[in-house]
Structures are given as C-alpha cells and as structure tokens.
Amino acid sequence: EAQVTQNPRYLITVTGKKLTVTCSQNMNHEYMSWYRQDPGLGLRQIYYSMNVEVTDKGDVPEGYKVSRKEKRNFPLILESPSPNQTSLYFCASSFKTSGTGELFFGEGSRLTVL
Amino acid sequence: GENVEQHPSTLSVQEGDSAVIKCTYSDSASNYFPWYKQELGKRPQLIIDIRSNVGEKKDQRIAVTLNKTAKHFSLHITETQPEDSAVYFCAAADTGFQKLVFGTGTRLLVSP
Numbered sequence: 703e704a705q706v707t708q709n710p711r712y713l714i715t716v717t718g719k720k721l722t723v724t725c726s727q728n729m730n731h732e733y734m735s736w737y738r739q740d741p742g743l744g745l746r747q748i749y750y751s752m753n754v755e756v757t758d759k760g761d762v763p764e765g766y767k768v769s770r771k772e773k774r775n776f777p778l779i780l781e782s783p784s785p786n787q788t789s790l791y792f793c794a795s796s797f798k799t800s801g802t803g804e805l806f807f808g809e810g811s812r813l814t815v816l
Numbered sequence: 817g818e819n820v821e822q823h824p825s826t827l828s829v830q831e832g833d834s835a836v837i838k839c840t841y842s843d844s845a846s847n848y849f850p851w852y853k854q855e856l857g858k859r860p861q862l863i864i865d866i867r868s869n870v871g872e873k874k875d876q877r878i879a880v881t882l883n884k885t886a887k888h889f890s891l892h893i894t895e896t897q898p899e900d901s902a903v904y905f906c907a908a909a910d911t912g913f914q915k916l917v918f919g920t921g922t923r924l925l926v927s928p
Binding site for chain 1: 817842852919
C-alpha cells in the first residue's frame, strides 16, 4: 500500500530535549516536505526537499533541521524544542519535484512541548 | 513571497445547499491551485486542482474557478452532504519556486 508513515504519532516532551520525528514514503517520490498545522494559521511549510541531499527552507524553518540521506526518508529534528513548537506536524511527498503535483500526507504527529 | 488569504473561516449550510469558499493570492507568477480536504482527525487529501491555463474545472459535485486577472480562485460544492463537513484548504504555487503556500482553512459544517 502506497503511504507516508510518520513516527511518533503523539509525543509529549520537555523544553530542550532533542527529538526526531521520522517520515518515510514508499512511493519513490522525489519531493518531500514538512508542514506544521496550528489553529487559525493553516498549514505552514517548514522545510522541503526536491531530492536526496537537497533541502531548502520553507516559511517557518526556525528551530528545525532536516536531512535527506535516502530518497524514502525525511526526518524532522528539533534540537532544542520550545513550547511554541507545540503543534500538529505533517510530512508529505509528491511525485513532481516542483511540489506542484498531488501531495500525499502522513497521518500527522502531535507534539506537545512542556 | 506568495501569500494566500482564504474566506470564510467557518461556513455552515443545510444539506442540499451550495457552498462557496474563496481564496486570493498575491504572486501573479503562481500557476497551480489545489484544494485539500481534511476530515476531523485525518490527514489533508487533494480533492481538486487547477492550473493557470484553465478557467474552470469540475469533478462531480465540486468545481473550482480561477480568475487570474483578479488573482482569486474559488471552490464550489453543490448539493452538499453531511460527509462534506471538513476543513478545506486552498493553496497556490509558483512552479519556479517549488513551494506550495496554503490558506488558513475553512471549516465547513453541513447540517442534515
């Protein structure tokens, strides 16, 4: 089954404790992206990647890191989480390298930073 | 960069009525406009999209219209059903920048 898998789905952590949210897709997609969803703000792009070893900042990259060492994986790293990073996070992938084809989203990861 | 505004933020209709959600964008270079539906507790999913060389596109009960001159596009849902209740997001992208910018979402509630 074609899918985008995120882990963990739910996480409660404390300020400053490094964490990684994993994302994996099995559709051989070139393009992958991370979004955060907050009430009233919609979906805001954090980082995106057009191919292996190619990443770029989205609209809200501060406090986040990503890597794309393999085509299928695109982990999101919070080196020192803060309460303002409490949010619902979605990973997405697309066949089109421009990101202007259909985006396939993961199920989301709800992160709470205390 | 691109900025997408979406209205209304909430929309309540009776089953069988039509619903219209409107979006405006700022970057005249944007040429791709998708709409995503997010049911409660679920992931967003693409329901329809339109490219700038087309003025209107239909798929059964949903349609999207694009006015490039005014830089706005709209989602039209006819004969609404309770299962249409969800949050709808519009988005715009400039293929040259490989970025998709989303609107803030519209919560549609269809009452039986």
